[in-house]
Amino acid sequence: MGVASGLRRHIEPCPLFFDRADGAYFFDADGHRLLDYTLGWGPLILGNNHPAINAAIERQLTRGYAYGAQHWGEIELAERMVRVLPGVERVVFSNTGTEAVQVALRLARAYTQRTKIIKFEGHYHGWLNNVLVSYRLKPGDPCGPLPACGGQPPSEFAETLVLPWNDLPAVDETFRQFPGQIAAVLTEPILANGGSCLPDDGYLRGLVETCRTHGAVSIFDEVITGFRIALGGAREFFGVGPDLSVYGKALAAGFTLSAVGGKAALFEVLQDGRTIHAGTYNGNPISLAAARATIDALAAPGVFDELEAHGSAVRAALEAEASRRGVPLLTTGCGSVFSAHFGLLRAPRNYRETLRADMQRYGRFRLAMLRRGVHLLPDGRWYVGAAHGEAELAAVRAAIGPALAEVAA
Secondary structure (H helix, E strand, C coil), X not given: CCCCCHXXXXXXXXXXXXXXXXXXXXXXXXXXXXXXXXXXXXXXXXXXXXXXXXXXXXXXXXXXXXXXXXXXXXXXXXXXHHHHXXXXXXXXXXXXXXXXHHHHHHHHHXXXXXXXXXXXXXXXXXXXXXXXXXXXXXXXXXXCCCECCCCCCHHHHCCEEEEXXXXXXXXXXXXXXXXXXXEEEEECCCEHHHCCECCCCCHHHHHHXXXXXXXXXXEEEECCCECCCECCHHHHHHCCCCCEEEEXXXXXXXXXXXXXXXXXXXHHHHHCCCXXXXXXCCCCHHHHHHHHHXXXXXXXXXXXXXXXXXXXXXXXHHHHHHHHCCCCEEEEECCCEEEEEECCCCCXXXXXXXXXXXXXXXXXXXXHHHXXXXXXXXXXXXXXXXXXXXXXXXXXXXXXXXXXXXXXX
């Protein structure tokens, strides 16, 4: 197929091959410079070729590639994370978001001695069989754990319960249906993977409180939102503290790293041997050096205000230019990660409501933007990073109007 991840095969007109990247720009194999709002599907919160990241990596390269043992970099990064993430008392490291989700679920199951988990339609928690269910649905599909692809035997997601999002009564009813059996509720705090739907007021807090009432573990999958929507992620942005949070992507600004953080009591199951957390590459010193430099850069005054301002300006331009041309379009999410929905008249509250959007029209718009030198993801999602400045804002605004005019025509 010529791609290293299956999602990349659906890029039109064909999967692009890149030669290098710098700041907010990608340079493809044909020599085109493209203004990038994909950020590598999210990790590149600081853009490419960032001097502080480069310096941190270069220092570590002379000290070792991997140890297979403990090192001070683990302690230094854990201390930084505990300091900036509200309510996080302990941290463990892994490599990908997919891995870290499984770590969180194992901690929850070992801690509660229960087996079932709740997830929600359209939420993506990695590609392993127990969570890759009801991720991409069709409008007529029933609510329940439906496999997303071949090679998923039902036995591997038999303990996974699937519910509609933003529906607290459904969660409470499911706990009553399976008393003493549900170990955890797993959710994206913003449904970034399924249309950037925002939680209703009080919804996330209600999930956490419902879990506490029924003795289950609340888990926020912050692989996307962590270190992106605020330095403290969704915990800071929404003022809600789950039992566990999963981090990845922006944590190391493009290097392979993920983590699970949360209440100290949940990590006792590792300390006393009730369960294990293993992996040759866990705590890789190069990735951890990148993460320490990333957090230091993101902690500088005004960084997240600028991300929010830039993203809000792009969203305003999209909606204004679409309205001027009679094209129904709205955006949802926040400044640093949002989605554009053609054909919707009100913001979707859950994944099924996003299915009403006109993705064919978005696809035409994406190609029109690409012809004007702006690189976007195929699913309607936009990522904004610290490398996007005034020049980039002017460039994307200049492209949006003509691209929408082409779509309208």
